[in-house]
Amino acid sequence: MYAIVEIAGKQFKVSKEQWLYTPKLQGEVGTLLTLDKVLLLDDEVGTIMVGTPTLNGVTIKAKVLEHTKANKIIVFKKKRRNGYKVKRGHRQDHTRIVIEDIVK
Template sequence: MYAIVEIAGQQFKVEKGRTLYTHRLEGEANAELVLDKVLLVDNGGVISVGAPTVEGASVKATIIEHLKGEKVIVFKKKRRKGYVKKNGHRQYLTKIQIDEIAA
């Protein structure tokens, strides 16, 4: 059984027991999340597609930790002009674990 869920503006395929990284979410570590924006549910070959969401479906997850991702380098250059700009950042992420899919 799996579901397609929208979390913080991005779509993820989730299954029970799977961990994934999303953009920073509200809540402390070990807090429970209920994700209501379920777009699709596959329950053993029976597929339910929402318009835009599936009625009565939800996904329960637990926040494991908040962390920062790997460094992303942003490099800009204009040739023959002497313009070079190097910058970088680390994205704030949240690691969550999927506990249950209720359809």
């Protein structure tokens, strides 16, 4: 069984006991989340339910494991023959969650 769910504006394919990194979510470590923006659901039988745009009555239970940061991304700008160079970087905030259950 798997589902496609929208988390913080991005779509993820999730299944039970899978962990994934999402954009930063509100909530402390150990908090249970209820994700209700389920776009697609596939049963064990092979029945596929597609929402218009979301499925009613289908929720996904997830647990927050930790809040982390991604690897550093370097942004380097240069204009040749002008002596202009700028080096900047940033690290994106992420939340690591585990999918505990898909409830129909």
